[in-house]
Amino acid sequence: MKTRYHIRPRHNIRPQSCIYALLASISVAVFSLPNAAHAAGTLAGTDIQNVASATFDTAAGPVTIQSNTVTIKVDELLDVTVSSTDPGDVITSPGQTSNVQRFRVSNTGNGDEAFALTATVANGGDDFDPSLQQIVIDANGNGVFDAGVDVVYTAGVNEPVIAPDQNITVFVITSTPAGVVDTNRANVSIVAAAVTGTGAPGTSFANAGQGGGNAVVGPTGAQSSASGFLAVQATSVTLNKTATILDPFGGNRPVPGAIVTYSLVATVAGTGLLNNLVITDPIPVGSQYQPASLTLEATALTDAADADAGNFNGTRISVAAGNVPAGQTRTVTFKVLIP
């Protein structure tokens, strides 16, 4: 019995240069692994080569022949997706600068591609328009905005190049106008567009693809956008003052000898935390402050300017109530004598 089958493995991807030799070897390794999905597909510039061989027997014995090699080059597919990676609204406050919003730009094509970035702060359907400060590329890839470390993006100068199936994080830095109020929201959007070109799916750019082939616009149109939102958290405080009179006769007339208890109730509204609330009140002319009568939330405070939150300086009381969450109140009381 003669050997009928003569099988030789042969390579089918021919490196075009040293650079693509590396790429080719990577793709060979990937495809040889079972279940190693490569979502972006075969790398742009890869040559698909096909050769058939035949064996047969003649009177002279077994013969093996090869066909010609047919080669086609895989073109570059231009595809990109952009998404917001903030877990929810990014909190801001009136007049705040350096709001940081995060977006992910993913190259879903099959070639190394540069992407132009455009941020839009004036979108309809929201409550205010922040000012764009910068677009910043997460140069160290840690997903966190590091001022002075990450690279400020300048259109036409440093469009980020993203490898197929890879993504980068981009930060959009904005400032919030002073006039906004609690619960106002702003839509901030960013567009990433393939530098090679964009257009309807199927649009092609001759010889513009990585590896010397063409570039073809994929299903995404080679550009993508995503929105993220800023949400204003602001607090407001109202102060309500009431007086209770106790006269020397057990009544409530403002006669000489009567003690007036003033109650100051500060109510914090809105969202978030009101920082460093200080309540001050001048002693009414013609009345006399009653020593050691100052309280905060029913707790007595000394009159001296010391470790506790309150003091009386001879003309007014002052109480530092600290940081107060929205929805809470702080009550200060003091007493004066009508002489």
Add this chain to the structure above:
Amino acid sequence: MKLIIRIMMAFATLTGASLAVAATPLQLSSDVFVERTIEGVDGTKTVVLEKPKMVTPGDSLVFVVKYKNVSATTATNFVVTNPLPPAVAFNGTSDGQEIVSIDGGKNWGFLGDLRVAKEDGATRAAQRSDVTHIKWNLNQPLTAGAEGKLIFRGVVK
């Protein structure tokens, strides 16, 4: 390292092929087309084969291997083997008479008879995506002047 070895082997086989062409009693040619679906204005879809000017992942390819006995004598035991390009996933042949290999050409069989070992030791039925080589074993002698073609389809990974 593996790649370098493959390149060297390819070089050797290509050299051998060029020498063999002059003396061979058979001609073997390989060609490839891209299958495109064109949708007409009335919504009808037409599938056309075109020369591959532009190919991207996901495209369907049609490979055509033609053979012809150009000698005056009959060739027997005619076997055509086509290793699948690594960037192409097998998508069937036109005649269904092929046997395939899923292990780089070591073992052969009808696709439905082959099984792939899984990591847990069990096996599963082989899929078209597992195919690495295709082979046609033409059981009839190829007489002088006889010719034919073998067609298989693939999808660019």
